[in-house]
Amino acid sequence: MAKRDFYEVLGVQRGASADEIKKAYRTKAKELHPDRNQTDPKAEAQFKEVNEAYDILKDDQKKAAYDRFGHAAFDGGMGGGPGGPRGGYAQGDFASAFSDVFEDLFGDFMGGRGGGGRQRAQRGSDLRYNLRVTLEEAYSGIHKSITVPTAVACGTCHGTGAEGGAEPVSCPTCGGMGKVRAQQGFFTVERTCPTCGGAGQTVKNACKTCNGAGRIEKERQLSVNIPAGVETGTRIRLAGEGEAGLRGGPTGDLYIFIEVREHAIFQRDGVNLYCRVPVTMTTAALGGEVEVPTIDGGRSRVKVPAGSQTGKQMRLRAKGMPALRGGGVGDMLIEMAVETPVNLTSRQKELLREFERLSEDNNPEGSSFFKKVKSFWDGMKG
Numbered sequence: 001m002a003k004r005d006f007y008e009v010l011g012v013q014r015g016a017s018a019d020e021i022k023k024a025y026r027t028k029a030k031e032l033h034p035d036r037n038q039t040d041p042k043a044e045a046q047f048k049e050v051n052e053a054y055d056i057l058k059d060d061q062k063k064a065a066y067d068r069f070g071h072a073a074f075d076g077g078m079g080g081g082p083g084g085p086r087g088g089y090a091q092g093d094f095a096s097a098f099s100d101v102f103e104d105l106f107g108d109f110m111g112g113r114g115g116g117g118r119q120r121a122q123r124g125s126d127l128r129y130n131l132r133v134t135l136e137e138a139y140s141g142i143h144k145s146i147t148v149p150t151a152v153a154c155g156t157c158h159g160t161g162a163e164g165g166a167e168p169v170s171c172p173t174c175g176g177m178g179k180v181r182a183q184q185g186f187f188t189v190e191r192t193c194p195t196c197g198g199a200g201q202t203v204k205n206a207c208k209t210c211n212g213a214g215r216i217e218k219e220r221q222l223s224v225n226i227p228a229g230v231e232t233g234t235r236i237r238l239a240g241e242g243e244a245g246l247r248g249g250p251t252g253d254l255y256i257f258i259e260v261r262e263h264a265i266f267q268r269d270g271v272n273l274y275c276r277v278p279v280t281m282t283t284a285a286l287g288g289e290v291e292v293p294t295i296d297g298g299r300s301r302v303k304v305p306a307g308s309q310t311g312k313q314m315r316l317r318a319k320g321m322p323a324l325r326g327g328g329v330g331d332m333l334i335e336m337a338v339e340t341p342v343n344l345t346s347r348q349k350e351l352l353r354e355f356e357r358l359s360e361d362n363n364p365e366g367s368s369f370f371k372k373v374k375s376f377w378d379g380m381k382g
Contacts, residue, residue: 124243141228271330
């Protein structure tokens with residue numbers, strides 16, 4: 001009986017993408033699985049046919065040969081090679097094909113997807129370092145020296161893990177695949193190789209310095225440039241300053257997270273600064289000047305208008321924080337806090353009482369408020 005076209009078996013068009021082919025295979029495999037079709041004697045044969053089709057079409061080289069020569073490419077004499085199926089479905093090829101779908105559906109058994117011999121070298125881990133700076137340092141920018149505990153490539157074995165710098169050899173248990181297969185009923189299940197731990201390679205004579213790990217724990221001194229304008233939550237990436245990779249893999253990155261300490265005088269909101277300045281009652285009433293600090297260490301004199309109340313704000317242009325990536329400088333807002341005098345002498349109390357008798361028309365806000373209160377109470381009575 002002539003074999004059906006593999007594209008027809010999976011229900012896809014010629015030229016379908018790898019994702020479309022895999023999706024179609026998953027659908028067919030679940031639909032025709034013998035465990036779900038125990039009463040259908042044809043289900044097992046159809047299931048094997050689907051697996052055979054997928055094994056060819058999932059591989060770019062086999063797919064190209066099939067597109068050119070059809071089934072003849074794998075029936076002998078047309079470059080199919082010993083790895084191709086011949087009139088049936090090889091058990092090893094079935095496991096390889098079905099494991100792709102199993103990983104998509106359930107994750108790779110006992111080892112995680114993407115491990116094993118497919119990835120000899122492993123990238124080093126990224127590191128995080130929390131750095132606290134003062135508001136003044138955030139304003140001006142600064143160079144900081146930090147100490148980072150990390151894993152660096154072993155200088156004795158140059159990261160190979162083998163004594164004398166010898167290269168690791170392919171794992172004899174898994175043949176360098178990083179995984180071993182076990183037959184469980186109808187399925188073939190892949191597990192991480194217990195000998196090499198999924199690396200696909202083993203070291204005969206482990207380096208005594210790093211015990212075969214290829215890395216050693218070490219503290220590193222780094223100089224970090226903190227740009228002006230950073231704020232809490234700013235992240236600075238130092239490429240290649242993380243942990244060393246395994247077996248020659250690339251080094252990870254170092255991420256520095258900035259935290260700006262609270263300031264005793266200034267409060268920050270983005271690029272603007274706020275400063276609450278106490279003002280005497282007489283200065284607020286008569287007007288005058290107060291001297292306020294600025295974040296750059298300077299001083300500014302601010303005029304206080306006569307009759308200023310608590311909460312009145314005045315703005316000092318370009319006296320705030322610089323923007324992190326350009327865009328100018330923020331402002332500083334001065335907020336007045338009128339201070340009530342305490343520890344009065346008898347004479348001061350006498351003067352204030354006299355002032356109170358003469359200040360009937362000097363408190364417009366208070367007069368207006370109490371008029372509203374009186375109106376409210378009168379309304380409640382009526």
